[in-house]
Amino acid sequence: MATNERKDITEITVFSNGPLKVSGNFKLTGSNLKLIETGNEIYLCRCGGSANKPFCDGTHKKIGINDKNV
Amino acid sequence: MDPRERKYSNGEITVYWKPRECIHSSVCYMNLLEVFNPRKRPWVNMSGASTRKIIDVVNQCPTEALTWKWNDEEKNKTVTEADTNHIKFKRPHDFEKKEEDSILEVEQDEPLKIRVMKNGPYIVEGSYVLTRADGSEINMMGMSSFCRCGNSNSMPFCDGNHRKTGFKE
Known part of the structure; x- marks a missing residue:
């Protein structure tokens, strides 16, 4: 499918041993629903070790992720 | 039961x-x-x-x-x-059956809501396309939770392991 046909669709991409990429139209909030960021593209921490949570800072490369079943 | x-x-x-x-x-x-x-x-x-x-x-x-x-x-x-007020929740395998559906049929009126739960997962609500690590795509709708602690045994989804491993931020 051509990329231009799906530009309105929000996508979440899981990277093996890496972050979640979110692209498209989204609203990121905290537990308290306070706005952190709105779309276009972000990389979210999936390893639990980022010093810049909720965003990825590359720490997964050092500490790894339990991704044997991903 | x-x-x-x-x-x-x-x-x-x-x-x-x-x-x-x-x-x-x-x-x-x-x-x-x-x-x-x-x-x-x-x-x-x-x-x-x-x-x-x-x-x-x-x-x-x-x-x-x-x-x-x-x-x-x-x-x-x-x-x-x-x-x-029970929001209907669907797991990924509920969507896999409909794989032939066009991605364009996914409605996208509102922004996808992603909520970062303190010491817990990401709660995602809305419709979106999920691309898994093996490259397969699933049209998702409703609510799901993604692991944020790195220790789930049902990646990329949360299985509650953050409590056992004491995930704190």
Whole structure:
């Protein structure tokens, strides 16, 4: 499918041993629903070790992720 | 019936717990630890808050893991859908059957909501396309929770392991 046909669709991409990429139209909030960021593209921490949570800072490369079943 | 299912009553309402439906969103104990405390047994303490407050938090459960009913059957007849507010939750395999559906059919009126739960997962609500690590694509809709601690055994989804491993931020 051509990329231009799906530009309105929000996508979440899981990277093996890496972050979640979110692209498209989204609203990121905290537990308290306070706005952190709105779309276009972000990389979210999936390893639990980022010093810049909720965003990825590359720490997964050092500490790894339990991704044997991903 | 799952033998792990439980019900808890305060005389006025009964709260039903279906562990199999739980996606570990942490909404219940983040909002009302006095009643919902996963570290305690039983984990639900019906005398920890008022009936109104308990109903309010049970209604925020993103799945049907927690539901409630009035003990007085007459009162249940007046309960409307708006009073119970259970958002239909679907797991990825519910979507895989519909793989032939065009991606364009996914409605995208509102921005996808992603909520970062403190010491817990990402709660995602809305419709989106999920690309898994093997490159397969699934049209997703409804609510799901993604692991944020790195230790789930059902990656990329949350399985509640953040509590066991003590994920803190």
